[in-house]
Amino acid sequence: MCPERAGTRNRIARGQPEGALRERSPLVSCRGLIKTYVQGAIEVPALRGVDLDLARGDFATLAGPSGSGKTTLLNMIGGLDRPSAGDVVLDGRNLATLGKAELAELRLHRIGFVFQSYNLIPVLSALENVEFILRLQGIAPRERRQRALEALADVGLEGLEGRRPAHLSGGQQQRVAVARALVGRPAIVLADEPTANLDTRNAEELIELMAALNARLGTTFLMGTHDARVIARAQRHIELTDGRISSDETRPAG
Amino acid sequence: MESLKLLAPLAWRNIWRTPRRTVITLIVVSVGMSSILLFAAFLEAWAASSRDRTLTLLTGSAQIHAEGFLDDPTVKRMFDEPSGALADALQDSGISGWAPRLIVPAILQSEYRTMPITLVGVSPAHERAVSVLPGNVVDGNYLQDPADPGIVIGRKLLDHLKTRRGKRVILLAQAADGSLAERSFTISGAFAGDSAIEEQFVFVGLQVAQGMLGTGERLSEIALRVEDPEALGPIVERLRHAAPGLDIRPWKELSPLAAAVDETMGLMIYIWLWVMFVLIAFGIVNTQLMAVFERVREFGLMQALGMKPRAILGLVTLESGILVGLGVLIGMAAAVVAINSVTDGIDISFFAEGAAMVGAGTMLFPEIDPARIVQLSFVVWALGVGVALWPARKAAKSSPMEAMKHVS
Numbered sequence: 001m002c003p004e005r006a007g008t009r010n011r012i013a014r015g016q017p018e019g020a021l022r023e024r025s026p027l028v029s030c031r032g033l034i035k036t037y038v039q040g041a042i043e044v045p046a047l048r049g050v051d052l053d054l055a056r057g058d059f060a061t062l063a064g065p066s067g068s069g070k071t072t073l074l075n076m077i078g079g080l081d082r083p084s085a086g087d088v089v090l091d092g093r094n095l096a097t098l099g100k101a102e103l104a105e106l107r108l109h110r111i112g113f114v115f116q117s118y119n120l121i122p123v124l125s126a127l128e129n130v131e132f133i134l135r136l137q138g139i140a141p142r143e144r145r146q147r148a149l150e151a152l153a154d155v156g157l158e159g160l161e162g163r164r165p166a167h168l169s170g171g172q173q174q175r176v177a178v179a180r181a182l183v184g185r186p187a188i189v190l191a192d193e194p195t196a197n198l199d200t201r202n203a204e205e206l207i208e209l210m211a212a213l214n215a216r217l218g219t220t221f222l223m224g225t226h227d228a229r230v231i232a233r234a235q236r237h238i239e240l241t242d243g244r245i246s247s248d249e250t251r252p253a254g
Numbered sequence: 255m256e257s258l259k260l261l262a263p264l265a266w267r268n269i270w271r272t273p274r275r276t277v278i279t280l281i282v283v284s285v286g287m288s289s290i291l292l293f294a295a296f297l298e299a300w301a302a303s304s305r306d307r308t309l310t311l312l313t314g315s316a317q318i319h320a321e322g323f324l325d326d327p328t329v330k331r332m333f334d335e336p337s338g339a340l341a342d343a344l345q346d347s348g349i350s351g352w353a354p355r356l357i358v359p360a361i362l363q364s365e366y367r368t369m370p371i372t373l374v375g376v377s378p379a380h381e382r383a384v385s386v387l388p389g390n391v392v393d394g395n396y397l398q399d400p401a402d403p404g405i406v407i408g409r410k411l412l413d414h415l416k417t418r419r420g421k422r423v424i425l426l427a428q429a430a431d432g433s434l435a436e437r438s439f440t441i442s443g444a445f446a447g448d449s450a451i452e453e454q455f456v457f458v459g460l461q462v463a464q465g466m467l468g469t470g471e472r473l474s475e476i477a478l479r480v481e482d483p484e485a486l487g488p489i490v491e492r493l494r495h496a497a498p499g500l501d502i503r504p505w506k507e508l509s510p511l512a513a514a515v516d517e518t519m520g521l522m523i524y525i526w527l528w529v530m531f532v533l534i535a536f537g538i539v540n541t542q543l544m545a546v547f548e549r550v551r552e553f554g555l556m557q558a559l560g561m562k563p564r565a566i567l568g569l570v571t572l573e574s575g576i577l578v579g580l581g582v583l584i585g586m587a588a589a590v591v592a593i594n595s596v597t598d599g600i601d602i603s604f605f606a607e608g609a610a611m612v613g614a615g616t617m618l619f620p621e622i623d624p625a626r627i628v629q630l631s632f633v634v635w636a637l638g639v640g641v642a643l644w645p646a647r648k649a650a651k652s653s654p655m656e657a658m659k660h661v662s
Contacts, residue, residue, distance in 0.1 A: 075655050078558070080558055080653075080654050080655040081653075081655045100562075100563055101562045101563065101564070104557060104560050104561065104562045104563070105560065105562070107558060107559065107560045108559065108560020108561075109560070113558055113559065115555075119551070119555045121264075121552060121555070121556070122271075122552075123264065123267035123268055123271060124264070124267075132559070133559060133560065135259075135260045136260070136559070136560050136561055136565075137560075180559075184560075
């Protein structure tokens with residue numbers, strides 16, 4: 001574990017706001033990012049040269065019409081896909097230099113994911129789904145249980161720890177997914193259309209929850225979304241059009 | 255160890271996601287496993303029956319004859335009672351008993367019928383150390399000593415001759431001088447063996463036979479019993495060295511069918527194992543491939559969350575290991591119960607002639623060595639896990655992003 005990360009963990013453990021301690025170097029740096037999908041003889045450009053920096057503690061949205069490259073960019077930053085050209089540097093590590101196992105290790109410790117369709121492991125309970133990340137991280141059982149319970153409490157799911165995903169509503173499942181994304185204390189949470197499958201009330205609650213966690217834990221959030229409520233709540237809004245960043249505006253925290 | 259703690263509960267729950275498919279796979283594996291073990295037990299029983307028939311009825315572990323006797327078993331091909339180096343060699347501690355015999359083709363005549371038979375002159379005390387036939391007398395008594403004037407006949411021959419114990423029969427055979435020897439005997443007992451022996455062999459005292467045929471103290475055969483199969487080869491070699499002029503052969507040369515059954519048994523078990531395993535493998539691969547394809551998205555998710563491909567491989571392999579292991583255990587238990595339920599033997603007398611043709615007796619006593627159960631079960635388990643590596647590799651090689659796109 002790098003000293004910076006250990007320090008961050010300790011600060012979070014002490015419950016201090018991280019904003020004041022935020023480092024100046026960007027957490028994520030994308031340079032000249034190009035991704036072209038080849039379907040038979042046809043080349044489909046998804047990203048056409050993206051330059052993007054995300055600072056520690058950003059609460060940012062990534063919007064744009066369908067096919068603009070939102071999910072592709074999230075996948076590149078999350079190390080789920082590799083660019084055709086350009087570099088993604090996350091927390092000082094160029095993802096292009098990492099093998100499959102190293103990428104998995106990086107995702108495990110530095111990145112949390114929230115997906116549109118929740119993607120919980122169906123044979124595990126809510127608590128076990130959250131604990132799963134900590135098990136992979138090799139956290140000791142007692143601490144693991146404690147942190148998972150706290151994460152579920154943070155997302156308002158006390159009392160539902162033993163339920164399997166099939167016995168939770170969509171909103172509850174997405175809360176479990178958020179707890180799972182945050183429990184490993186990642187540097188960044190990447191959320192792809194996190195509110196798309198939720199009703200209005202659950203969507204608004206989820207947005208407030210993520211904003212509160214960002215403020216309290218200082219975790220960077222980057223959310224691909226069409227949802228105007230999410231965009232309105234973000235401190236930074238990035239617009240993608242045809243695989244390029246067409247606007248990038250930062251708003252004062254509200 | 256930590257990864258096993260993570261993967262084992264997950265694997266166990268994944269197995270029971272589709273209970274019906276799991277139960278069908280368990281049935282396939284357990285039926286296959288139990289059939290392998292039952293087949294092995296039956297073959298062992300058959301081989302044991304064939305071996306015992308050879309070793310304990312008449313042949314013994316090895317035999318000594320005069321040169322040429324086996325091709326022309328007449329009174330002319332005999333040898334002297336053992337003495338000198340041969341007598342010393344027969345005292346070998348590995349030889350648990352040896353029986354001198356005089357054997358000639360003869361004719362046995364009752365009041366109603368005449369049958370060709372093989373006359374065996376025996377020394378009863380020696381014979382008991384080599385053959386079970388003296389203990390298999392079902393009517394009357396066996397011979398008491400080499401000078402006993404009685405004759406012991408098989409049950410079937412008794413029926414063929416239409417006579418019974420206590421009646422007299424006439425024995426005709428060629429004497430050593432070429433003349434026809436003839437003597438009347440009172441039937442003192444009837445023995446049970448397998449049908450061929452019951453019909454073919456009659457027993458009289460050795461001295462009586464020698465006197466009747468005028469052979470002096472000469473013999474046609476010495477059968478010997480060696481308890482340790484590993485010791486037989488060296489003992490035969492020592493006997494050959496002690497009596498270079500005699501024809502000394504182990505039972506495998508004397509009864510090639512029994513030897514072939516004994517030697518091919520292991521091969522047949524493994525042939526059956528492979529036949530059954532191919533069927534089991536189809537079941538395992540089919541189940542695991544379906545399980546993997548259904549969960550492509552989940553494997554992608556796990557990798558996205560930071561699970562390494564190696565751990566995915568371990569998870570699917572562990573699921574296969576548990577599934578096949580359970581099937582193997584159930585199959586083992588079923589086979590052990592089935593084998594233990596027939597410890598009194600399986601009567602195959604309804605096809606006794608067929609059984610005799612393949613070297614077996616009319617009763618088979620299936621049993622299987624626990625070490626063999628473990629060995630065969632482990633082979634099936636290991637092969638089952640081995641074939642399941644294919645679907646496991648497919649799961650591990652999936653790209654997390656592609657897997658996440660997969661709609662299950």
